[in-house]
Amino acid sequence: MAKKILIVDDEAHIRMLIEQTLEDLEDEGVEFLSAENGEQALEIIEAEKPELVFLDVMMPKLNGMEVCRRVKKELQRNNIFIILLTAKGQELDRLRGQEVGADVYMTKPFDPEVILAKAKEVLGIEN
Amino acid sequence: MVKINLKSFIKKAETQLLITSVATQLKASVTVEDETGKTIYGTVDSVGTNSFPLTINDEIIGVVKGDDKASIIAHLLTHLLTKEAEKKKLGAEVLNLYQEINLIFNFSEKLAQTINAADICTVTLTEARGVIPCNNGVIVLWNEQLKKLQVAASVSPSLFFSEEKINEKVNLLSHLILSGQSEIYNNTSALINAGIVLPEVHSIIYSALKVNHRVMGAIILASDEDVQYTAAHLKLLTTLALQSSAAIESALLYEKNIKEAKEREEAMRLVYEVTGKFVPYEFIGALGHSVITDIKLGDQVEKIVTVLFSDIREYTSLSEQMTPEENFKFVCSFNERMGPVIRRNNGFINQYLGDAIMAIFPGTAADALCAAVEMQKQVTEFNVERKAAGHKPIQIGVGMHTGPLIMGITGDANRLDATTISDTVNIASRLESLTKHYKATIILSDACLQLIEQTENFHLRHIGLVQLKGKQQSIKIHECFSGNTSELISKKQKTLAAFNEGVDHYLNRSFSNAVQSFSEVAVLDPTDSTAQFFLTHAKQCLQKGVPENWGGVLEMSSK
Numbered sequence: 149m150a151k152k153i154l155i156v157d158d159e160a161h162i163r164m165l166i167e168q169t170l171e172d173l174e175d176e177g178v179e180f181l182s183a184e185n186g187e188q189a190l191e192i193i194e195a196e197k198p199e200l201v202f203l204d205v206m207m208p209k210l211n212g213m214e215v216c217r218r219v220k221k222e223l224q225r226n227n228i229f230i231i232l233l234t235a236k237g238q239e240l241d242r243l244r245g246q247e248v249g250a251d252v253y254m255t256k257p258f259d260p261e262v263i264l265a266k267a268k269e270v271l272g273i274e275n
Numbered sequence: 276m277v278k279i280n281l282k283s284f285i286k287k288a289e290t291q292l293l294i295t296s297v298a299t300q301l302k303a304s305v306t307v308e309d310e311t312g313k314t315i316y317g318t319v320d321s322v323g324t325n326s327f328p329l330t331i332n333d334e335i336i337g338v339v340k341g342d343d344k345a346s347i348i349a350h351l352l353t354h355l356l357t358k359e360a361e362k363k364k365l366g367a368e369v370l371n372l373y374q375e376i377n378l379i380f381n382f383s384e385k386l387a388q389t390i391n392a393a394d395i396c397t398v399t400l401t402e403a404r405g406v407i408p409c410n411n412g413v414i415v416l417w418n419e420q421l422k423k424l425q426v427a428a429s430v431s432p433s434l435f436f437s438e439e440k441i442n443e444k445v446n447l448l449s450h451l452i453l454s455g456q457s458e459i460y461n462n463t464s465a466l467i468n469a470g471i472v473l474p475e476v477h478s479i480i481y482s483a484l485k486v487n488h489r490v491m492g493a494i495i496l497a498s499d500e501d502v503q504y505t506a507a508h509l510k511l512l513t514t515l516a517l518q519s520s521a522a523i524e525s526a527l528l529y530e531k532n533i534k535e536a537k538e539r540e541e542a543m544r545l546v547y548e549v550t551g552k553f554v555p556y557e558f559i560g561a562l563g564h565s566v567i568t569d570i571k572l573g574d575q576v577e578k579i580v581t582v583l584f585s586d587i588r589e590y591t592s593l594s595e596q597m598t599p600e601e602n603f604k605f606v607c608s609f610n611e612r613m614g615p616v617i618r619r620n621n622g623f624i625n626q627y628l629g630d631a632i633m634a635i636f637p638g639t640a641a642d643a644l645c646a647a648v649e650m651q652k653q654v655t656e657f658n659v660e661r662k663a664a665g666h667k668p669i670q671i672g673v674g675m676h677t678g679p680l681i682m683g684i685t686g687d688a689n690r691l692d693a694t695t696i697s698d699t700v701n702i703a704s705r706l707e708s709l710t711k712h713y714k715a716t717i718i719l720s721d722a723c724l725q726l727i728e729q730t731e732n733f734h735l736r737h738i739g740l741v742q743l744k745g746k747q748q749s750i751k752i753h754e755c756f757s758g759n760t761s762e763l764i765s766k767k768q769k770t771l772a773a774f775n776e777g778v779d780h781y782l783n784r785s786f787s788n789a790v791q792s793f794s795e796v797a798v799l800d801p802t803d804s805t806a807q808f809f810l811t812h813a814k815q816c817l818q819k820g821v822p823e824n825w826g827g828v829l830e831m832s833s834k
Binding site: 161164165167171174257258 | 280283286363366367369370373374376377380381
């Protein structure tokens, strides 16, 4: 079965950037999914069961923290690796990120190389 | 060149849906193969004789096979693939820009963490080497004062010459670097021939470091491999250069400010040190201030203090034998000995008045008396030196009184002076004058003596009453002879009882008894001039008689 990465961000250009960053993984058979808000993200997670989720924190409707909390704490989906993304300067959220069960916490602007390396590591893809 | 993964594209749900629905509508049977001929849509056994290419920018990346109608699907897919390619191309460009933003963001963050010019140069060079292919780099700064280029950061081992060697070519280099340009040399032969770079250098890229059109130096990267630098590299390097220039400028300004502030601080410290010598800190402190700059006209404080006056006996005749310069040196060497004695005993010198010293003891009266005794001992030592140098010995008289004193700042807006206003000062000064008449070395008022707790530490004797000039009340005075030589002290101790009796008889107008007592003292100790003084007075009183209201008070008409 193809491995899936879900990218959740309300800003289209960020979704595009992450997808572009991870482009090479397509050749490894990785499938990209995207959602533009928290509710949509939860639906896709339920239906598609992605291995890895890039989750923006600041989003309308359901924010990333809440999505993460539901997936990790309520649904107990511990096999879904969640990377929380937040804008620089809001690092105070880090502690809350840990509380809601996020696996990794990253700040935007992100370093594309770091993101690619992390995705490869999570999906078990050799460099 | 944008690369599209045809398999992923075909596998997408929306693509699948599109092909299937169009094929159904057209009643066409199609297969899609990638460039290697592998079927990625449909089944291999589908009927298909025609082959229609799928292209992106005229490049075939796969084919659609089937009957004639398959061409419609091929066109449709080609169109979608072209759109997908455009989207990817745009995405790649945005990612590129994003990477630049990320780089600049991180760089700014690192710059913000340092305020040291050398560190900023190191950070800049490290960052530049991280994004631009090179195996060497250097940051040179132009030192305007020394007219030299200085290496602020470099990678070692360097492909560049040493700072020394660089400055041999300073004219050529500064022409290149200080022109404020940024350049790429993918062919360095001209630079090698000019002796500016080492022969190993293959490619060079550099950018000027400048602020407000002032060129302060350059960041130079080089490689000994076949690297072709591009406009994109140059753009990155100039961006880094621009950022670090501003940071370096701030850092240099900061360093300059710190240096200047330290110099000003040092100058201020010196001024404080010197002013502290003119106006004692004890004085400023007593006014409730910590620094002299805080004092203002009209500041004042009243305290109970002991005022000590000392004066060199027969200074006038002594100074007549000296040139003004010798005189000055003499007073200086005398004061140099006395100052520390006063400070050591918790006093401070309020004023040097030629050969006289006025000191204030805000603590105890005993402090002042200790100082007076030590001062007398210092004179004895001083005289040993004077004798060795063939000079006459000197003597000082010390007078002391304890009472209220106002310390304050008087003068006018443009000329301030630290002044003491007090009757206590006058009394102390007059008691000092009395030492000449009584031939005593230290005279203290009874008010002063009453405040000394351990009088047993001192050799004291009562020397009667005195009415000072311009004063209504007479005051009781005492002599302290602790400052005398031990030989004199023991003599005075032996005659102390007789002396005290003499003073009592004298004050009780029993002058014949007084004459007897003082004669007794004079016989035992002919050097006791104070006893001689009383003996003379008692004899006079005995001869001439005294008025009815005589109370034993000596009236001092002179100051």
